[in-house]
Amino acid sequence: MSATAARAHAPARGAVRFEHVTKTYMPRNGRPGTGVTALDDVTLDLPAGRITGVIGRSGAGKSTLLRTVNLLERPTSGRVLLDGEDIATATGPALRDLRRRIGMVFQHFSLMASKTVWENVRLPLRLAGVGAAEADRRVAELLELVGLDHRADAYPGQLSGGQKQRVGIARALVQDPEILLCDEATSALDPETTHSILALLRRINRERGVTVLLITHEMGVIQEICDEVAVIDGGRVVEHGPVWRVLSAPAHGTTRALLHSFRRNSAEELEAEVADVEHGGGARLVLRFDGLRPVDVAAVVAHLQHDAGSPVQLLASSVSPVQGRPQGHLVLAAQAPDAGALLERARAVADRVEVL
Ligand SMILES: Nc1ncnc2c1ncn2[C@@H]1O[C@H](COP(=O)(O)OP(=O)(O)OP(=O)(O)O)[C@@H](O)[C@H]1O
Numbered sequence: 339m340s341a342t343a344a345r346a347h348a349p350a351r352g353a354v355r356f357e358h359v360t361k362t363y364m365p366r367n368g369r370p371g372t373g374v375t376a377l378d379d380v381t382l383d384l385p386a387g388r389i390t391g392v393i394g395r396s397g398a399g400k401s402t403l404l405r406t407v408n409l410l411e412r413p414t415s416g417r418v419l420l421d422g423e424d425i426a427t428a429t430g431p432a433l434r435d436l437r438r439r440i441g442m443v444f445q446h447f448s449l450m451a452s453k454t455v456w457e458n459v460r461l462p463l464r465l466a467g468v469g470a471a472e473a474d475r476r477v478a479e480l481l482e483l484v485g486l487d488h489r490a491d492a493y494p495g496q497l498s499g500g501q502k503q504r505v506g507i508a509r510a511l512v513q514d515p516e517i518l519l520c521d522e523a524t525s526a527l528d529p530e531t532t533h534s535i536l537a538l539l540r541r542i543n544r545e546r547g548v549t550v551l552l553i554t555h556e557m558g559v560i561q562e563i564c565d566e567v568a569v570i571d572g573g574r575v576v577e578h579g580p581v582w583r584v585l586s587a588p589a590h591g592t593t594r595a596l597l598h599s600f601r602r603n604s605a606e607e608l609e610a611e612v613a614d615v616e617h618g619g620g621a622r623l624v625l626r627f628d629g630l631r632p633v634d635v636a637a638v639v640a641h642l643q644h645d646a647g648s649p650v651q652l653l654a655s656s657v658s659p660v661q662g663r664p665q666g667h668l669v670l671a672a673q674a675p676d677a678g679a680l681l682e683r684a685r686a687v688a689d690r691v692e693v694l
Pocket residue numbers: 363364374375376394395396397398399400401402403555
């Protein structure tokens with residue numbers, strides 16, 4: 339069996355727990371009470387082997403939260419536990435071991451410009467005192483994993499942004515960590531490259547069982563690869579749960595606002611979207627799906643068509659699976675003799691129905 343196949347069912351590793359974590363940045367020579375509270379009593383679990391996304395606006399405290407995991411920031415109060423062990427109390431060899439168990443990927447890659455791809459990925463191993471043959475074996479394996487084995491001798495300046503991030507990911511994984519921290523890892527990349535990097539992170543998560551904490555301000559990133567999402571606002575976690583559930587029924591205003599600017603699917607926005615689509619007249623309905631049931635678009639249209647007794651036209655569709663549960667909307671035009679009956683039928687097949 340190849341190494342990859344052996345890892346296809348890798349067991350989940352590395353659970354993280356934030357317990358009442360507060361972080362106040364004090365200005366230099368600051369008077370008491372003048373600090374910035376970046377995290378305010380955050381309690382949150384990152385299940386082992388899952389991808390948890392943390393989303394929030396700029397300044398919400400996302401990076402501060404992520405950086406408490408590898409002690410780039412120390413909580414002012416509260417604890418961060420790795421598999422039940424308080425990481426702040428680790429010192430000496432325990433601290434070194436802890437750092438090995440946590441890899442980090444940065445927004446701007448943080449590669450050494452004067453070193454080749456190979457040397458950049460190998461550097462953490464050299465610092466950790468891993469023997470040359472073992473180090474070379476691991477670097478080769480990782481560069482193959484991220485699809486850059488053919489660019490081992492290139493310098494970062496000769497690579498695209500997406501390739502640089504692949505090097506960053508290989509370097510983060512080279513010590514076989516249990517936890518991968520990604521702070522806006524795709525924010526500097528175009529949409530297509532973002533997809534390919536997110537797909538790579540997903541694969542790594544599945545094949546190696548690595549727990550991923552991913553920070554982003556983009557709901558698209560959350561929808562694309564996360565299992566769980568926590569929404570952070572003003573240093574507090576205001577909402578947390580499985581992605582499909584939070585996206586289908588956001589409970590907090592901040593979540594709704596972030597989702598709204600991502601989906602652009604209010605009645606007014608849909609009205610504008612279909613304004614120029616020609617149709618045979620009649621009522622225009624918006625059918626919304628919250629991931630609570632399977633959705634067969636053709637069957638929905640046929641169902642209403644049968645009732646309306648005249649053609650039902652599909653004007654717009656955005657139904658796509660979130661964690662395998664279809665969410666989104668259909669905009670339909672139907673000439674129905676009995677508009678009330680049509681609405682009733684629509685309500686039977688969709689979670690919410692509006693008339694445009
Ligand atoms: N080293 C620091 N010293 C003082 N204040 C800081 C420091 N780092 C962050 N802050 C403040 O803490 C708050 C949270 O910052 P943080 O960087 O965690 O936010 P963020 O959610 O990652 O924002 P962004 O999306 O812009 O990266 C902000 O008000 C920020 O100004």
